Structures are given as structure tokens and as C-alpha cells.
Amino acid sequence: MGLVAGSLPPSRLLWQRVGFAFLLLCTLLIVVPIIALLMKIIISGAPAISWEFLSQPPSQAGKAGGIFPAIVGTLYLMVGTVVFSLPVGVLAAVYLAEYAGQNWVTRLINLAIVNLAGVPSIVYGLFGLGVFVLTFGFGMSLLAASLTLACQALAVVITASREALLAVPQEYREASLALAATKWQTVRHAVLPQALPGIVTGAVLAMSRAAGETAPILVVGAAFFLPALPHSPFDQFMALPYHLYTVAAHIPGVPKQTMWGVALVLVAVVLSFNSVAILLRWRARRRKIG
Amino acid sequence: MTGVGKKKGSRLALAAASLVVMGTLLCSPVGCGGGETGTTPTQPGLSGSLKIIGSNTLLPISTMWAEEFMKENPQVGIAVSGPGSGVGIAALINGTADICQASRPITPKEIDQAKERGRNPYETIIAYDALSIVVHPSNPVGELSIEQLSAIYTNQITNWKELGGNDAPIVVLSRDTNSGTHVFFKERVVQMSGLPTQDKSLEYGPDVLFLPSTEEGVVEVSHNPNAIFYSGLGYVTEGVKLLAIKKTADSPAVLPSIATVHDGSYPVSRPLFYYTDGEPTGIAKAFIDFALSARGQKMVEEVGYVPLP
Numbered sequence: 001m002g003l004v005a006g007s008l009p010p011s012r013l014l015w016q017r018v019g020f021a022f023l024l025l026c027t028l029l030i031v032v033p034i035i036a037l038l039m040k041i042i043i044s045g046a047p048a049i050s051w052e053f054l055s056q057p058p059s060q061a062g063k064a065g066g067i068f069p070a071i072v073g074t075l076y077l078m079v080g081t082v083v084f085s086l087p088v089g090v091l092a093a094v095y096l097a098e099y100a101g102q103n104w105v106t107r108l109i110n111l112a113i114v115n116l117a118g119v120p121s122i123v124y125g126l127f128g129l130g131v132f133v134l135t136f137g138f139g140m141s142l143l144a145a146s147l148t149l150a151c152q153a154l155a156v157v158i159t160a161s162r163e164a165l166l167a168v169p170q171e172y173r174e175a176s177l178a179l180a181a182t183k184w185q186t187v188r189h190a191v192l193p194q195a196l197p198g199i200v201t202g203a204v205l206a207m208s209r210a211a212g213e214t215a216p217i218l219v220v221g222a223a224f225f226l227p228a229l230p231h232s233p234f235d236q237f238m239a240l241p242y243h244l245y246t247v248a249a250h251i252p253g254v255p256k257q258t259m260w261g262v263a264l265v266l267v268a269v270v271l272s273f274n275s276v277a278i279l280l281r282w283r284a285r286r287r288k289i290g
Numbered sequence: 291m292t293g294v295g296k297k298k299g300s301r302l303a304l305a306a307a308s309l310v311v312m313g314t315l316l317c318s319p320v321g322c323g324g325g326e327t328g329t330t331p332t333q334p335g336l337s338g339s340l341k342i343i344g345s346n347t348l349l350p351i352s353t354m355w356a357e358e359f360m361k362e363n364p365q366v367g368i369a370v371s372g373p374g375s376g377v378g379i380a381a382l383i384n385g386t387a388d389i390c391q392a393s394r395p396i397t398p399k400e401i402d403q404a405k406e407r408g409r410n411p412y413e414t415i416i417a418y419d420a421l422s423i424v425v426h427p428s429n430p431v432g433e434l435s436i437e438q439l440s441a442i443y444t445n446q447i448t449n450w451k452e453l454g455g456n457d458a459p460i461v462v463l464s465r466d467t468n469s470g471t472h473v474f475f476k477e478r479v480v481q482m483s484g485l486p487t488q489d490k491s492l493e494y495g496p497d498v499l500f501l502p503s504t505e506e507g508v509v510e511v512s513h514n515p516n517a518i519f520y521s522g523l524g525y526v527t528e529g530v531k532l533l534a535i536k537k538t539a540d541s542p543a544v545l546p547s548i549a550t551v552h553d554g555s556y557p558v559s560r561p562l563f564y565y566t567d568g569e570p571t572g573i574a575k576a577f578i579d580f581a582l583s584a585r586g587q588k589m590v591e592e593v594g595y596v597p598l599p
């Protein structure tokens with residue numbers, strides 16, 4: 001956009017304006033439906049939101065009462081997913097970015113991770129059912145569901161962390177090594193802090209996805225009606241997406257605004273976590289050297 | 291550089307710690323009802339937990355019973371889940387559920403699988419469901435025989451005019467294969483079990499649309515003048531019309547209701563089951579006894595299902 005209008009012949013200027021207008025139209029085409037969807041959710045769901053709705057357990061199969069256990073269950077799931085996927089994922093990314101050699105084994109591992117990201121979520125659900133619920137014996141539980149969602153999140157976390165680590169300029173590593181730091185000290189103190197914004201992004205993506213998943217959790221532990229909060233990781237739990245699916249599809253007589261209210265709460269939970277993460281990322285970026 | 295890294299690291303650790311603390315605080319003040327697993331058979335001081343998994347059709351009834359039961363026994367925690375009869379029976383076989391709720395009977399193959407794992411499925415009928423056939427209110431057709439329904443669902447009859455209705459193609463809606471309702475309808479109506487025209491080889495036709503939920507089907511029928519769907523009586527709304535069903539071409543046409551299910555004149559009613567591993571004991575027994583009691587059965591009526599006679 002640094003072109004001065006007077007330096008172009010009028011016809012080229014017109015075509016340039018047409019081009020920019022077209023690009024703007026494409027952007028709007030993407031942004032407008034999202035905003036329209038958000039507006040619809042807010043307008044339809046706002047009447048249902050009240051202190052009772054947010055703090056009470058459900059009653060009458062979800063037709064009355066609130067969704068407090070579902071909100072808490074979703075939060076527990078998000079935390080559980082990050083707790084299980086972040087350490088393993090970041091360490092795997094550190095290995096792939098810093099220690100792995102440029103050979104076919106590494107390429108195979110990278111290919112496997114990319115494919116892992118594309119596996120449908122219900123397949124993860126069945127995997128979790130077979131491995132965590134049955135073979136490990138955790139039963140239908142918060143632990144099994146968190147582990148299942150963590151497996152799904154692993155691909156995202158590893159990819160985002162690896163990209164963030166690879167983006168750190170080589171000079172940082174060279175400077176650290178030149179000061180007689182060991183490889184691990186280099187990674188720990190020079191590279192990882194610089195990659196932190198990208199890693200946090202990966203963690204947030206993982207949490208947001210965990211909050212919205214319905215198919216995997218319904219075979220590994222989500223309950224529809226469970227007024228008590230889970231005491232231990234081996235208890236069942238309620239979750240917002242599963243609750244929304246069941247009241248919308250399987251319970252007759254649920255007021256429409258209740259369904260939209262649940263959707264609004266789910267979107268609000270995900271967006272607020274995303275905002276916190278964006279804030280963390282911004283602060284981490286500000287403290288980066290250089 | 292080391293100093294900065296340490297500061298950032300400790301800040302994130304603080305954030306993580308506060309999340310954990312928040313989580314624990316969230317749990318404690320708000321009433322946490324379920325206790326440890328116990329097996330006290332007497333009513334006062336009954337405590338423990340129950341997992342009920344299975345059919346979506348039974349969700350309205352089971353959650354209602356669970357809510358009432360937990361009000362009377364505050365130390366008991368009951369968790370009720372879907373997502374389907376098939377999953378519920380699998381959970382019973384695997385031992386991940388205490389009670390399996392099902393809208394179709396357990397098959398001999400599933401009983402064998404359960405026995406292999408050392409489980410003995412014990413059946414308790416807890417209510418009945420009048421499976422209603424619904425069409426759009428503007429549809430002139432008011433009654434159908436089971437044979438005609440079978441022909442519709444195998445795509446032998448494709449136009450409403452063949453049944454005395456408008457000249458329009460029939461939009462045939464069904465539940466999907468995870469649903470116990472789907473299985474029951476296939477056996478009782480499509481394959482016409484129990485009737486002289488019984489044909490166990492019949493399957494749903496290729497033009498039948500399979501829907502994942504009853505709610506969706508009822509909504510579609512209320513908007514589509516040419517649609518036909520089957521659903522539990524509890525899901526039927528004012529926006530659709532119930533068809534009277536004739537067992538055979540010569541039988542009287544009967545509308546679904548509690549009375550017609552009890553006297554056996556409505557031909558498409560089905561029992562709803564709870565399956566347990568062996569005879570129910572402890573909390574499961576107390577809960578099922580409550581469900582079968584007069585008070586429990588009165589609640590069944592309130593949600594549109596048919597109580598035991």
C-alpha cells in the first residue's frame with residue numbers, strides 16, 4: 001500500500017482497487033458467518049443465563065435447573081488434557097527439534113504425528129475405551145476421558161511446540177554453546193523460553209478442542225445426569241458438549257432457550273480460556289529478548 | 291538469560307498451581323452428593339453410587355427416578371448416561387455399568403458374550419413404550435396395518451396414493467443402528483414377527499433415511515407433509531399426527547395410549563428393560579424397587595411412557 005496514487009496510470013489504479021476490494025470481500029466472507037453465528041448464540045442463549053442456570057445442578061432431565069456440574073466437568077477435562085499432553089508433547093517436540101538426527105526415522109516419526117492429527121475423534125474415543133477404560137481398568141471416568149483427549153491433543157501440542165522451537169534463530173544456540181553451556185542447558189535456558197509463546201498456543205488449542213469434543217467422551221465416561229461433582233479422577237462427570245447434544249437430540253420438551261444457553265456457556269468458556277492464553281502469550285512475547 | 295527463564299518458569303508454575311487450587315475450591319463448598327461405594331440394603335443411611343448406562347429412550351425416565359431417589363437418599367450418587375442400548379449392553383458385558391438401560395431385549399449372542407466374561411444378565415422390565423407412528427397433520431391417511439408399514443419401510447410402497455393419500459412420494463424416516471428403537475421396529479414391524487406374514491429376511495429399504503435422534507425425526511415430520519417416522523409416545527408433540535395401527539388388514543385400528551398398551555390391543559408396544567449382573571443387590575436393588583413402586587410408576591406416566599400394568 002506504499003504506492004502513491006499519482007504514480008500509476010488510472011486504469012492500473014482501478015484494477016488495483018478492484019483487487020483489494022475482492023480480497024476484502026473474501027475476508028468478510030470468512031469473518032461474517034462467524035460473527036453471525038456468535039450473535040445468534042448470544043441472542044438466543046442470553047435469556048437462559050441466570051445465576052441459577054450457572055450454579056445449580058440439572059433437574060427434570062435437563063429441562064429445569066442449571067448446568068453447574070457440566071461446566072465444572074468441562075473445566076476438569078480441559079485441565080486434565082493439558083496436564084497429560086503438555087509435558088509429554090513438549091519433551092517430544094524438544095527431542096524432534098533439538099536432538100533428533102536428519103534421517104528416515106525422524107521423518108517417519110514426523111509423518112506419524114501429522115497423521116495422528118487427522119484421526120477422527122471417535123476413533124480416539126474407541127481407543128480410549130479399549131485401552132484406558134477396559135485394559136487399564138480405569139472404568140468410565142474422568143481419568144480415562146482426560147487421557148483419551150490428551151492422546152488426541154498430543155499431535156497438536158507436538159506440532160505447535162516443534163514449530164515454535166524450530167523458529168528460534170540458530171544464533172541463540174550458537175551463542176549459548178559458545179559460552180560453554182551444555183546442550184541441555186542451551187535448550188532449557190536459551191531456546192525453550194523463546195519458544196514459549198508458540199508452546200502456549202499449542203496448549204490452548206489442545207484445551208479448546210478438549211472442551212468441545214463430544215464423540216470421544218461419550219464412550220469413555222461422560223454422564224448425562226450426575227448432579228454431584230466428581231470427587232476423584234475415577235468418577236464419571238458431566239460435560240457441556242455432551243449435555244447439549246443429549247438435550248437437543250434425546251430429551252423431549254426442553255425449552256429452546258435452554259439449549260442455546262448451554263451453547264453460549266460452552267462458547268464463553270472456550271473463548272475465555274483462549275483470551276487468557278493470548279494474554280499469557282503476549283506477556284511471554286514481550287519478555288522475549290530481541 | 292537464565293534469570294529471565296527462571297522468572298517465566300515460576301510464573302507459569304504459579305498459574306498452574308492456581309488452576310489446581312481453583313479446581314479443588316470449586317468442588318468443596320458446592321454439595322458433593324456421592325459417597326464411597328457401600329452396600330447397605332436398608333433405606334436409612336443408604337450410601338454409595340450407581341452407574342446407569344444405555345438407551346437414550348430411557349433417559350427421561352431414569353433421570354427422573356434418579357433425581358427423586360437421590361432426594362430421599364442424599365448419600366447416594368447416581369450417574370445416568372446414554373448414548374444407546376448397544377453401548378449400554380456392551381458396558382454391562384465389560385462391567386463398566388451397574389445397571390444397563392435398554393429399549394430392546396438382549397440378544398442370545400450378547401448373553402453368550404456376557405457369560406464368557408463371567409457376567410449373568412438379569413432382566414427387569416420397568417415400563418412399556420407405545421411406539422407411535424407419526425405423520426404430518428395434513429396427511430389424509432389415518433390408519434395403517436403392520437403389513438403396509440413393512441412395505442413402506444422396505445420401499446415396496448413408495449407413494450402415499452397407494453395408501454389412499456395424496457399423490458406424493460413417501461419420505462421414510464428411521465432411527466439409526468445404535469438405537470434399540472431401530473432394532474425393535476425392524477423385528478416387530480418390518481419383519482412382522484408374530485404375524486402370519488413374518489419374514490425374517492426383510493431389511494430396511496435403500497431409500498430409508500436414518501436419523502441419529504428421535505427429536506430430529508419428530509421435528510422433520512412436523513415440517514414435511516410427506517414424511518413418516520416412528521417414535522416413543524413420550525416424544526410425540528402437537529405438531530404431528532398419530533396413526534392408528536391395525537395388526538392385520540382385518541383388525542381394528544388402534545391409537546397408542548396407556549390403556550391400549552395394557553389391554554394388548556395396540557400392536558406395536560415394547561417393554562423397556564434394566565439389565566444387571568445377576569439379581570440386583572444393594573443400591574441397585576433399592577433403586578429398582580423404587581422404580582417399580584407405585585410412586586415410581588406414576589412418574590412413568592408423567593413423562594409419556596406406559597407404566598407396568
